[in-house]
Amino acid sequence: MGIYDFSELPEVVWVKIMCSLNTADRFRVSCTCRMLNHIFYHPTIWSKATICMLSEDRLKKILPVTITKKPVQLTRKFGSYFQDLTLRLIGFIQVIPKLFFLMV
Incomplete structure (x- = not known):
């Protein structure tokens, strides 16, 4: 079993994940990397x-x-x-x- 690179997930998957989180958790996740910070501002999430x-x-x-x-x-x-x-x-x-x- 290899290590999976989650950064390769499509943006639509990350948007779905972020939509399921509360505001505080969305913010915490967005602080982990630039890609997730970019997704934090996606209109669908808000x-x-x-x-x-x-x-x-x-x-x-x-x-x-x-x-x-x-x-x-x-x-x-x-x-x-x-x-x-x-x-x-x-x-x-x-x-x-x-x-x-x-x-x-």
Whole structure:
């Protein structure tokens, strides 16, 4: 049994693999080599996305959800590719005025 060179897989296979990963894992995989970093930006991978924002539960109660820079940056970078975007908000929503204007 020989060693298989996975870099020889067609791009369509890598796109399918990346589509099955969550956003954090996609990013980690994209850091491994240039080819996978290129595939990370493929429009098909970003056609469906879920952005989950949770309130912090420090005091055993639901605190406001704060929209941080990370989802805003993700939306700016890949927003034109989204065909199906789900925002999952758990807790009360509190918009930071500066970030709200960045989103518009």
